[in-house]
Amino acid sequence: MTPHVEPDPQAGAAVKAADRAHVFHSWSAQGLIDPLAVAGAEGSYFWDYDGNRYLDFTSGLVYTNIGYQHPKVVAAIQEQAGKLATFAPAFAVDVRSEAARLIAERTPGDLDKIFFTNGGAEAVENAVRMARLHTGRTKLLSAYRSYHGATSTAINLTGDPRRWASDTASAGVVHFWAPFLYRSPFYATTEAEESARALQHLEDTIAFEGPATIAAIILETVPGTAGIMTPPPGYLAGVREICDKYGIVFILDEVMAGFGRTGKWFAAEHFDVVPDLMTFAKGVNSGYVPLGGVAINAEIAATFDKRPYPGGLTYSGHPLACAAAVATLQVVADEKVVEHAAHIGETVLGPGLRELAERHPSVGEVRGTGVFWALDLVKNKETREPLVPYNAAGEANAPMAAFAAAAKKQGLWPFVNMNRTHAVPACNVSEAEAKEGLAALDAALAVADEHTA
DSSP: OOOOOOOOHHHHHHHHHHHHHHOOOTTSOGGGOOOOOEEEEEBTEEEETTSOEEEESSHHHHTOTTOBTOHHHHHHHHHHHHHOSOOOTTSOOHHHHHHHHHHHHHSSTTOOEEEEESSHHHHHHHHHHHHHHHHSOOEEEEESSOOOOSSHHHHHHOOSGGGGGGOOOOTTEEEEOOOOGGGOTTOOSSHHHHHHHHHHHHHHHHHHHOGGGEEEEEEESSOTTTTOOOOOTTHHHHHHHHHHHHTOEEEEEOTTTTTTTTSSSSGGGGTTOOOSEEEEOGGGTTTSSOOEEEEEOHHHHHHTSSSOOOOOOTTTTOHHHHHHHHHHHHHHHHTTHHHHHHHHIIIIIHHHHHHHHHHOTTEEEEEEETTEEEEEEBSOTTTOOBSSOTTOOGGGGHHHHHHHHHHHHTTEEOEEETTEEEEOOOTTOOHHHHHHHHHHHHHHHHHHHTTOO
8 A cells, every 4th residue: 555645736846846947858848748746656656746646557667567666675775785886897796696697597598698788778789789799790670660779779770750860770770560460561361361471571571681681680579669569479489480590680679578577577488489689677677776688698698708798888787776686586586476467467457458448449459468458549440540640749649648638537647659558557566456447447448439430
């Protein structure tokens, strides 16, 4: 239960004023935003200075996998700060070694070497660099409807509109269509057709780009921000075979999907596939201190046994971040958070969201697993026309803005992106909290329904 907090609007106004005077926010037109002043958070909830409490169905940016302020993780950070608050990455530090060991223990296959970064985008940057150096090739293939980060190469790899303003086309980035049956680019009618045609499209792209020029293919195991499109059976295994055929490094981006989000430690386990490199961040320590990394297989790690790896970060494997990771991974194991996420998805969120889809004309499709779900909102279920246009802004985005406002009035903080809302609460969200979120979505979807035809 969250503590009772007395409203303090004056303090909230001061926080807001300082923010507006000095904080430059990401992905925003600075003069058009009105950030909520947050007074505190605990578990699955946060609250403002006016006394309004919100059930967080965004998990921050899909990273508070064990919720806010878990006492064991907070205590671990405090203890580490008192013992060794920071130390340079070139040294062996006990908590850094333990974090790497625990992560390697959970990664699939022989992904047993861990390179630490400060977050997911840096993980992608370094995974790509490793692949290029390992293969001696330069080109990179990534999917449309993807997000891999906002740093130089990562933003060029990204397949959504956030790329456009910075798309100076990092040498040799080529995009292709990954499978998405609901809005199939391949005119498929079944998952089997979608998978086969998507794989043929990928292999055709490789042929026309030149197989010997391609260093890596990078995919989000289950794309997150772009819509939680679970790949059809056989697709990722097929990509693995294509990579093996042409000597291409296969990178899976598990920054959002990893550490329990899909009801498995890593989403790759759903598909029985092992990449050559795997990026991670977010859920590794529930976002309490910035941390990300690359899990590296034996073959690629061996490339740098005698050859220096030309990359590094001042705060790589920061002791406070690693202490948070060790504590988080212990909590996830001890409290069976992964198993709980799978259970909530199977028994509460999945059935509940599908029931909402049956009753609301604005819900075109429900997709997901674990605590990783998306509702594709449409104007018309038959035509599947999105509720708002692709990359809509201003008045064109009014239906989604109205939906979001309605959700907040119900005490739910929603994840909204383009024509979708995602149900991505903490992995340890309770059944009661999940049902509370479903009830709030039910009310908010009535507003979306007003914009259907």
